[in-house]
Amino acid sequence: MTKHIIDAAQVEQHNASQRAALQADYDALGGMLSRRGVDIEALTAKAQTFAVAVPSWGVGTGGTRFARFPGKGEPRDVTEKLEDCAVINQLTRATPAVSLHFPWDKPTDPKALRQQADELGLGFDAVNSNTFQDQAGQAQTYKYGSLTAQSKAAREQAVAHNIDCIELGKTLGSKGLTVWVGDGSNFPGQHNLRGALERYIDSARGIYAALPADWLMYIEHKLFEPAFYCSVIADWGTSFAVAQTLGEKAKCLVDLGHHAPNTNIEMIVARLAQFGKLGGFHFNDSKYGDDDLDSGSIDPFQLFLVFNELADATLRDSAFSPAYMLDQSHNVTDPIESLMSSAVEVQRAFVQAALVDRAALAGFQEANDALQSAQALKKAFRTDVSPILAMARLRSGGAIDPVAAYRASGYREQVAVKRPPRAGASGSGIV
């Protein structure tokens, strides 16, 4: 029996006030889709299967390199982070797993943490290592790199940390390790470009060797920042080469914000899927760089096009199932509200992509009908599937309108009282 953080009766009361309007909208959309030969019930059932993981660090207020403006009632440790994650899943029913980040979330008692997660109906997604900042008491600094550092001792320390993350993840029931390093250089000539990647591969082999048989290692690339001249794992090509070199259990992770502006990300998705190396996603949105804005808040069409490729890949291989996760920085919103809205936006793109008439699209493509090909995608993208998403939530026990239900619950005000700021509380960070 899952323990609900927000009183289930309150959610029920919220749903009761919106149920009739939702049913009317749902019936109207069902009629429209039926004329297109689409069964709304099948789409709703599909929407109910959708899941995207929440990063533990996302429930705290983010910040920029200039400042961080903390919010009220921020979680101060990993158990409080799990409570917030449970609220997000309770209301959206789309975020059943949490991605932890070590050492920020290192539990004193992993078994107790796993039990808390079980009670809250949560599981653990991939664990994340952190070698982009120094931790108190560590012997070697990462100032000049971690897995690619010139210092052998620093490289060994970084490999050992990643192996520790795997061991901790095993006790929590996780099945993957995401590796992102900030390694790179700020000046031309600072690094031997090839030598740095050789060191990375050598270090990554040490981590890969410690992976359990049923685990995946996700290689996350990022164009720049903190390295501003070159990053060692800057792009999907490098990520792909590393994943190929390491072996079957190494896959590429695509963070939507980690590319140059205007990069055709959906094409990267198609390429990685084609060659069996698309491991997963960090969803967010951006206007200029790695802005880590809420998913779908800037360019929802791009998000749709990514899911369009994923739908195509799934048709070709039904076993294809990349890992989905949100990775955002919430600076001016309540993180719980942003994560709920973002989960819904990613789910929206998933359902819209399922609406694409693939047979018609293939026909237009074969006939070189560029205009109708584009229209086939736009037709799916323009369809407002909100009633499907709301009905999926309602049927799965969530809230018709998660943000409204959350605000009505008074949760933030309650935790603001229960969680006075604590010195040295675990921070939030973003990659």
Ligand SMILES: [Mn+2]
């Ligand atoms: Mn990321």
